[in-house]
Amino acid sequence: MLYRLRKDFLLPNKSAIVKSMHEMSLAMSIVEIASNAARSQGGKIINHVEVEVGSLAGVMEEALSFCFAAAAQDSIAAGATLKIIPVAAKARCADCGEIQPIDSFFDNCPRCQGHQLEIIQGRELHVLSIIVDE
Amino acid sequence: MCESCGCNHKHDTLIRRPDTVDPAPHTAHNHVHGDGHGHDHEHEHGHGRKILVEQAILSKNDQLAGQNRRQFQARGVIALNLVSSPGSGKTTLLEQTLKILKTEMPLAVIEGDQQTMHDAERIEAVGVPAIQINTGSGCHLDADMISRAVQQLPVAERSLLFIENVGNLVCPALFDLGEECKVVILSVTEGEDKPQKYPYMFQAAQIAVITKTDLLPYVDFDISRAKSLALHVNPDLRIFELSAKTGLGMAAWLDWLRSLRA
Ligand SMILES: Nc1nc2c(ncn2[C@@H]2O[C@H](COP(=O)(O)OP(=O)(O)OP(=O)(O)O)[C@@H](O)[C@H]2O)c(=O)[nH]1
Ligand SMILES: [Mg+2]
Ligand SMILES: [Zn+2]
Numbered sequence: 001m002l003y004r005l006r007k008d009f010l011l012p013n014k015s016a017i018v019k020s021m022h023e024m025s026l027a028m029s030i031v032e033i034a035s036n037a038a039r040s041q042g043g044k045i046i047n048h049v050e051v052e053v054g055s056l057a058g059v060m061e062e063a064l065s066f067c068f069a070a071a072a073q074d075s076i077a078a079g080a081t082l083k084i085i086p087v088a089a090k091a092r093c094a095d096c097g098e099i100q101p102i103d104s105f106f107d108n109c110p111r112c113q114g115h116q117l118e119i120i121q122g123r124e125l126h127v128l129s130i131i132v133d134e
Numbered sequence: 135m136c137e138s139c140g141c142n143h144k145h146d147t148l149i150r151r152p153d154t155v156d157p158a159p160h161t162a163h164n165h166v167h168g169d170g171h172g173h174d175h176e177h178e179h180g181h182g183r184k185i186l187v188e189q190a191i192l193s194k195n196d197q198l199a200g201q202n203r204r205q206f207q208a209r210g211v212i213a214l215n216l217v218s219s220p221g222s223g224k225t226t227l228l229e230q231t232l233k234i235l236k237t238e239m240p241l242a243v244i245e246g247d248q249q250t251m252h253d254a255e256r257i258e259a260v261g262v263p264a265i266q267i268n269t270g271s272g273c274h275l276d277a278d279m280i281s282r283a284v285q286q287l288p289v290a291e292r293s294l295l296f297i298e299n300v301g302n303l304v305c306p307a308l309f310d311l312g313e314e315c316k317v318v319i320l321s322v323t324e325g326e327d328k329p330q331k332y333p334y335m336f337q338a339a340q341i342a343v344i345t346k347t348d349l350l351p352y353v354d355f356d357i358s359r360a361k362s363l364a365l366h367v368n369p370d371l372r373i374f375e376l377s378a379k380t381g382l383g384m385a386a387w388l389d390w391l392r393s394l395r396a
Contacts, residue, residue: 022274022305029191037187047182051191058308058334105333105367116369125191131182 023059026125027067031077033127038076043132046077050129054087056105056122061086080130089122148268149283152251152258195309198277202284202312210292212394215311217335218319219328220301223345225253226378227319228296232262234388239395240290244283244297246275253298263288274305277312294395303332314394315340322346322353326360333367341372343387348377 034049049068053059061084068082091102095114102122108115190196206213216224225245232241243264245253254266265287267279280297289295297313299306307316318339320328323346329336336342342364344357357375364371374390376383 022308025272025274025276025305025309026191029194032194033187033189033191037185037189041185043183043185056334058304105337106330115366127187127189127191129184129186129188131184133182 021063021067023063024067024071026059027064027071030068030082030127031071031075034077034080034130035075037127037130038132041132042134043130044076045133046072046075046080046130047133048081048083048131049077049127050083050085052085052087052124052126052128054089054122054124055103056089056119057125059125085128087122087124089119091117091119091122093117147270147272147279149265149279149286150251151265151286152254192308192310195277198281199310199312202277202281205281205284206295206312206314209289211289211295212293213295213297213311213313215297215299215306215313215316216319217299217303217306217316217339218301218321219303219324222301222319222321222324223378224298224301224319225256227343227345227376228298229256229260230378230381230384231296231388231391232257232260234384235294235391236260236262238392240293242287242289242293242295244275244280244287244295246279246298246300248272248300269300273300273302274309275299275311276309280311292395294391303328303335307332307334307338317341317343319343319345320360320364322349322355322357326356327363329360329364329367336364336367336371339368339371341374341390344373344375345378347375347383348380 030049030051034046038044038046053061053064064084065082072078072080089102090099091107092099093109093112093114094116096109096112098109098111099120100110102117102119107117109117202213216228218224228243232243235241241262243254243257243262244267245257245264246267246269247253248269248271250268251266254264257264265283267275267283269275269279275297297311316339318335318341320342322344344360347357350357361373364373374383374387376387378384
């Protein structure tokens with residue numbers, strides 16, 4: 001039997017458990033970056049935030065959304081929606097030079113089975129844009 | 135995060151030397167926001183004005199880490215960021231390492247734990263300056279904590295500065311502190327599949343130390359499999375095998391540390 005914590009379980013306050021994941025730090029940075037961007041351009045309320053997250057960035061989408069809601073609570077981004085745009089990972093093979101999509105750090109080159117893959121895409125962690133009310 | 139005080143919720147991070155008394159808890163302000171945030175937030179994201187941001191989420195940490203790195207370089211300080219699961223033997227390895235190196239070069243240690251001064255006290259007992267960062271509920275050190283810690287810790291020029299991160303194989307992988315490199319420590323009691331389960335950390339590290347090898351006769355730990363899994367995620371990883379308890383294998387690790395300083 002697999003039990004799951006209800007998603008809203010810890011939302012009312014930023015409890016220790018929520019903070020004890022790096023997604024909470026990232027969520028707090030997203031709120032800070034978004035708030036600064038909004039203020040510098042005359043935005044009063046943030047309705048929506050778009051971020052891009054690489055598949056090898058080490059971030060769980062679900063945890064990030066969950067933490068974002070908590071991190072935004074006392075800010076001008078409170079209640080804003082978060083859209084996470086995934087970026088698929090790609091690597092260049094040191095042996096054959098091919099650039100190919102990969103799923104994990106454990107993949108071998110799909111073409112020559114080489115081990116030495118240099119990751120060229122998939123670590124992205126960016127705030128792309130926000131939508132604000134003046 | 136707290137918008138009014140800009141404190142980034144670090145009220146529960148404490149940084150102090152082992153010989154100091156507990157500072158008063160940081161309660162300079164409370165978090166009542168009387169500025170009208172209580173309105174209804176039922177916005178649809180369809181309306182409003184779009185602003186392009188295009189900023190790295192970790193940009194603030196990365197900037198501070200860059201500042202730390204430049205400051206270290208200017209003073210000839212080499213910082214190493216030690217990461218592992220809780221209890222893998224980071225502090226014990228440091229104690230044994232410092233005992234030998236302290237006659238050869240200036241050393242300093244930053245200890246990160248959620249609670250207690252234990253590890254900084256263990257380091258100071260060896261005769262090396264140490265400072266403890268207690269992250270409270272936080273699960274990793276960040277560059278800001280390090281820059282605050284080095285303001286209070288006497289780090290001599292041309293020191294080797296060891297930073298023992300909070301025991302956690304996940305979160306510290308993402309946070310640059312300004313170190314020369316990350317050293318991931320894996321003890322033989324943890325199971326050889328750790329590189330497979332926590333690939334981000336093994337990817338982020340340049341050095342891996344397999345510790346507690348004196349316990350190999352008592353555990354089913356396939357050390358060659360551990361090494362090949364680690365190298366599979368990170369072909370450039372340099373691996374040391376040692377026991378901080380018996381000293382076996384310490385020589386190669388110490389020589390590598392000396393070579394950083396040479
Ligand atoms: N047998 C054996 N035990 C060791 C060795 N190194 C550390 N230990 C033991 O492992 C336990 C944890 O060691 P620490 O050095 O405190 O581990 P740590 O990684 O600093 O722990 P945290 O800071 O709490 O994450 C202690 O009981 C040590 O005595 C070793 O090489 N061999
Ligand atoms: Mg320790
Ligand atoms: Zn190939």
